[in-house]
Amino acid sequence: MGVTLSFISLKGGVGKTTIALETASVLANDFGKKVLLVDGNFSAPNIHLYLDLKHDSTLHNALNGDNGLHAAIYEIYGMDVVPASLNFQSTVDPYKLKKILEKHKHRYDFIIIDSSPHHSEMLPAIAAADKIFVVTTPDDVTLNTSMKAASLAKKNNVPIEGVIINKVRHPRYELDLEEIEKSFELPVLARIKDNKKLIESYHQKVPISVYDSMNEISKEIKRFAGSLAGIREQRGFLSKLFGKDFKKESVNRELMRQNFYESQFK
Ligand SMILES: Nc1ncnc2c1ncn2[C@@H]1O[C@H](COP(=O)(O)OP(=O)(O)O)[C@@H](O)[C@H]1O
Numbered sequence: 001m002g003v004t005l006s007f008i009s010l011k012g013g014v015g016k017t018t019i020a021l022e023t024a025s026v027l028a029n030d031f032g033k034k035v036l037l038v039d040g041n042f043s044a045p046n047i048h049l050y051l052d053l054k055h056d057s058t059l060h061n062a063l064n065g066d067n068g069l070h071a072a073i074y075e076i077y078g079m080d081v082v083p084a085s086l087n088f089q090s091t092v093d094p095y096k097l098k099k100i101l102e103k104h105k106h107r108y109d110f111i112i113i114d115s116s117p118h119h120s121e122m123l124p125a126i127a128a129a130d131k132i133f134v135v136t137t138p139d140d141v142t143l144n145t146s147m148k149a150a151s152l153a154k155k156n157n158v159p160i161e162g163v164i165i166n167k168v169r170h171p172r173y174e175l176d177l178e179e180i181e182k183s184f185e186l187p188v189l190a191r192i193k194d195n196k197k198l199i200e201s202y203h204q205k206v207p208i209s210v211y212d213s214m215n216e217i218s219k220e221i222k223r224f225a226g227s228l229a230g231i232r233e234q235r236g237f238l239s240k241l242f243g244k245d246f247k248k249e250s251v252n253r254e255l256m257r258q259n260f261y262e263s264q265f266k
């Protein structure tokens with residue numbers, strides 16, 4: 001039985017789609033997992049644009065009852081992907097997402113939902129998830145909106161696994177990992193740098209983890225997805241020598257690996 005994960009924030013442009021897509025791609029291609037990636041951005045979906053995915057049927061058709069979800073599943077880069085329609089109709093009930101996905105959970109190890117930054121559309125993506133990851137950039141403006149997203153998930157009783165910091169540019173002028181963990185009272189599970197190479201892979205419409213697996217975004221996503229898949233992280237020489245605290249900025253994925261993977265799958 002698979003586990004459903006939603007990546008949320010109440011701000012556009014922080015990297016939800018990128019991180020959801022790359023995590024799905026790495027789980028499928030590097031860790032051999034069966035993955036369904038769902039575009040849960042009901043009014044402004046973009047996963048099909050990121051992947052240049054040609055499609056006739058969408059999540060909206062399944063939500064409308066035009067056909068089953070099967071008709072809207074497309075295989076690309078080793079994952080199954082459900083695109084959504086750019087023509088959002090108010091007749092669509094996004095809260096049906098949970099029920100629709102429940103029927104497919106047995107066929108996947110992971111169902112990954114990309115979500116909208118709009119409150120009314122984010123809530124159905126939270127409701128459909130077993131676990132939530134909050135995405136933020138390391139500045140107070142975004143942090144405040146991301147904390148609001150986290151509190152909405154808490155109110156809906158969906159456990160938040162942790163925070164992903166994206167687009168780290170200049171640590172000297174940005175919030176550090178400890179400040180972010182303290183604000184959220186949640187662990188930081190990945191810290192992804194702003195990297196120019198992403199624009200190249202975006203231009204090619206290929207996930208960066210496939211386009212350039214040695215890129216620093218790809219490597220950090222691989223460490224993050226690896227802990228979801230239960231892979232124990234290789235520790236560097238210095239961290240073995242001095243313990244995991246030698247580096248102030250190191251994220252605590254081991255905790256997630258234990259809490260998440262071992263309780264879910266063993
Ligand atoms: N770590 C990163 N480095 C550089 N560009 C990034 C990074 N993460 C995301 N982007 C870019 O920022 C833009 C918004 O990302 P996206 O994933 O669509 O955000 P969201 O889904 O939260 O709106 C895209 O152009 C994407 O390529």
Ligand SMILES: [Mg+2]
Nearest residue numbers: 016017041046
């Ligand atoms: Mg998006």
